[in-house]
Amino acid sequence: ASVFENVAAAPADVIFALTADYQADPNTSKVNLGVGAYRTEEGKPWVLPVVHKADKILVDDEYLDHEYLPILGLKKFRDASAKLVLGADSNAIAEGRVGSAQCISGTGAVYTGAHFLSKHYPFKGAACYISKPTWANHRAIFEGVGIPVLEYPYWDPATKGLDLKGMLGAMENAPSGSIFLLHPCAHNPTGVDPTLEQWKQIADVMEAKGHFTFFDTAYQGFASGSLDKDAASIRYFVERGFEMFIAQSFSKNFGLYSERAGNLTVVARTPEIKNTIESQIAKAQRAVISNPPAYGSRVVSLVLNDEKLYGEWTENLATMANRIIAMRQALFDELKKLGTPGTWNHIVDQIGMFSFTGLTTPQVKVLKEKYHVYLTDNGRISMAGLNTKNVEYFAQAVDDVVR
Numbered sequence: 291a292s293v294f295e296n297v298a299a300a301p302a303d304v305i306f307a308l309t310a311d312y313q314a315d316p317n318t319s320k321v322n323l324g325v326g327a328y329r330t331e332e333g334k335p336w337v338l339p340v341v342h343k344a345d346k347i348l349v350d351d352e353y354l355d356h357e358y359l360p361i362l363g364l365k366k367f368r369d370a371s372a373k374l375v376l377g378a379d380s381n382a383i384a385e386g387r388v389g390s391a392q393c394i395s396g397t398g399a400v401y402t403g404a405h406f407l408s409k410h411y412p413f414k415g416a417a418c419y420i421s422k423p424t425w426a427n428h429r430a431i432f433e434g435v436g437i438p439v440l441e442y443p444y445w446d447p448a449t450k451g452l453d454l455k456g457m458l459g460a461m462e463n464a465p466s467g468s469i470f471l472l473h474p475c476a477h478n479p480t481g482v483d484p485t486l487e488q489w490k491q492i493a494d495v496m497e498a499k500g501h502f503t504f505f506d507t508a509y510q511g512f513a514s515g516s517l518d519k520d521a522a523s524i525r526y527f528v529e530r531g532f533e534m535f536i537a538q539s540f541s542k543n544f545g546l547y548s549e550r551a552g553n554l555t556v557v558a559r560t561p562e563i564k565n566t567i568e569s570q571i572a573k574a575q576r577a578v579i580s581n582p583p584a585y586g587s588r589v590v591s592l593v594l595n596d597e598k599l600y601g602e603w604t605e606n607l608a609t610m611a612n613r614i615i616a617m618r619q620a621l622f623d624e625l626k627k628l629g630t631p632g633t634w635n636h637i638v639d640q641i642g643m644f645s646f647t648g649l650t651t652p653q654v655k656v657l658k659e660k661y662h663v664y665l666t667d668n669g670r671i672s673m674a675g676l677n678t679k680n681v682e683y684f685a686q687a688v689d690d691v692v693r
């Protein structure tokens with residue numbers, strides 16, 4: 291008999307299973323709107339030209355070796371990541387109270403921050419509040435480190451926009467010192483972001499209640515095409531003097547999905563506290579991954595620290611952001627043309643990789659079975675999966691299922 295006889299099987303991951311179903315489907319009209327990865331007009335993955343250039347430079351680098359990185363990762367990458375999100379003129383950086391740890395992409399950065407909080411957050415039993423809905427891994431990660439997870443309202447199905455009142459109400463009612471996980475831009479899965487005015491109201495309540503801010507930024511530059519605009523909410527919180535964790539992913543904005551380049555930026559009250567936090571993260575990181583992988587961070591570091599490559603990167607970002615914005619408009623126009631019942635303004639109002647269409651689970655099922663269109667049960671579509679060749683087909687399928 292096996293010692294594992296009584297282990298229950300875990301369910302397959304929904305997103306990865308969806309991709310597998312799509313790949314197995316022989317239908318030639320099939321459309322994959324599930325996975326959150328950029329696709330070109332031809333429906334292909336895109337190696338950013340600036341990354342391709344960096345690849346070549348790295349291959350030819352005579353000093354490149356395969357030595358271990360330090361436990362907290364590549365210093366040039368960590369510093370450039372913090373500067374990217376907080377701004378080159380950040381006072382917090384100048385004051386020496388910004389720390390960082392290179393992590394296994396955005397997921398690892400969220401995990402590393404959550405794990406630190408599970409050990410060292412002083413309010414024992416404090417819950418982490420996540421938006422309803424959110425990226426499914428948020429719950430899994432925080433529960434995984436033993437932090438209770440609760441939800442705050444976010445999506446308002448009636449307006450297909452932000453439920454600001456519900457969100458602020460939940461913040462007011464949460465016990466002081468709760469942890470709030472916030473998406474600074476391109477909210478996954480809804481594509482709905484607070485305006486700067488709304489962020490001010492959110493910051494007021496966060497401050498009054500002494501809540502801890504944990505930003506998860508996976509789409510800086512990818513959402514609007516502007517690196518500064520997509521970081522405005524975070525920079526505003528830093529200006530207001532919040533201590534915070536910021537999980538950064540370079541999967542989407544560098545197209546480095548499999549290289550797992552990410553960073554946890556820590557904005558602490560003082561340089562001493564920053565040092566203490568980094569020391570504890572280093573101790574914990576040593577026992578989990580020992581030290582992070584080098585390649586992705588070398589690519590990112592090369593580009594962020596070179597003025598010319600940085601400029602090219604911003605152009606590549608604009609290419610991705612603009613194609614996605616154009617696809618939003620194209621889908622909206624097609625639905626309008628068809629006179630599809632319902633309102634569809636939210637498709638163009640939402641931002642970033644995803645759109646929360648409002649399609650129901652039964653409608654999603656028909657899209658998959660009748661039209662070979664793959665999306666998650668909650669009606670979320672990855673805009674990157676649309677292109678000028680399939681947008682009309684998709685709009686017609688949507689028109690059919692909502693009638």
Ligand code: PLP
Pocket residue numbers: 326394395396397398425473478506507508539540541547552
């Ligand atoms: N956080 C959010 C909200 C995301 O949408 C994603 C990716 O989909 C991530 C974090 C992290 O992704 P990765 O670990 O691939 O960098």
